[in-house]
Amino acid sequence: MPVPAGERGLLPTPELAEVDQRRIDRARRLAEQRSGLTFAVHIGLADTTPRRTALRLLGELDDPERSVVVLCDPAQRALEIVTGEQSRRVLDDYACRLAAASMQGNLAAGDITGGLVAGLVQLGQAASRPRTLHLDRSTG
Numbered sequence: 001m002p003v004p005a006g007e008r009g010l011l012p013t014p015e016l017a018e019v020d021q022r023r024i025d026r027a028r029r030l031a032e033q034r035s036g037l038t039f040a041v042h043i044g045l046a047d048t049t050p051r052r053t054a055l056r057l058l059g060e061l062d063d064p065e066r067s068v069v070v071l072c073d074p075a076q077r078a079l080e081i082v083t084g085e086q087s088r089r090v091l092d093d094y095a096c097r098l099a100a101a102s103m104q105g106n107l108a109a110g111d112i113t114g115g116l117v118a119g120l121v122q123l124g125q126a127a128s129r130p131r132t133l134h135l136d137r138s139t140g
Contacts, residue, residue: 016043016112016113020112020113023113023117024041024113024116024117024120025041027116027117027120027121027124028040028041028120030120030121030124031120031121031123031124031127032124033124034124034125034127034128035090035091035123035124035127035128036066036127037066037067037068037087037090037091037127038061038062038063038066038067038068039067039068039069039070039120039123039124040057040058040061040067040068040069040070041069041070041071041072041116041120042054042057042069042070042071042072043071043072043073043074043112043116044073045073045075045076046071046073046076046078050071050073050076050078050079050080051080051082053071053073053080054069054071054080054081054082055069055082057069057071058082058083058084063084064084065084065085065086065087066084066086066087067083067084067087068081068082068083068084068087068091068123068127069081069082070116070119070120070123072107072112072115072116074107074112077107079100079103079104079107081096081099081100081119081123083096087127090126090127091123091126091127095122095123095126095127096123098122098126099119099122099123099126100119102115102118102119102122103115103116103118103119106118
């Protein structure tokens with residue numbers, strides 16, 4: 001189930017109940033709000049290798065430089081997280097590895113929804129924009 005150009009988010013996935021798709025989409029939207037990045041989730045068979053498929057999906061998004069693709073291929077027991085050049089500045093390989101590790105336990109137990117939700121929350125937190133405090137020193 002590829003992500004068409006211009007499409008964001010989670011595509012309808014026949015393997016997941018509608019309530020699970022809504023939970024994942026909600027976590028995706030929260031990660032976007034928290035980080036300012038675009039997150040896309042792909043659940044299903046990878047066309048080629050999972051990494052190549054994730055990179056292709058990233059390239060098909062409207063703003064691949066500021067995007068993150070999370071690909072889960074249950075048949076191959078594969079998980080890939082790929083980032084665009086700008087999103088990589090706030091979401092480095094270490095943060096992605098930590099999120100993947102947090103997902104793997106749930107995914108191994110067959111809980112795709114729980115794993116993806118946990119990973120998206122963690123990715124959104126890791127990439128969150130720091131709050132800035134502006135002081136006006138001229139008011140004394």
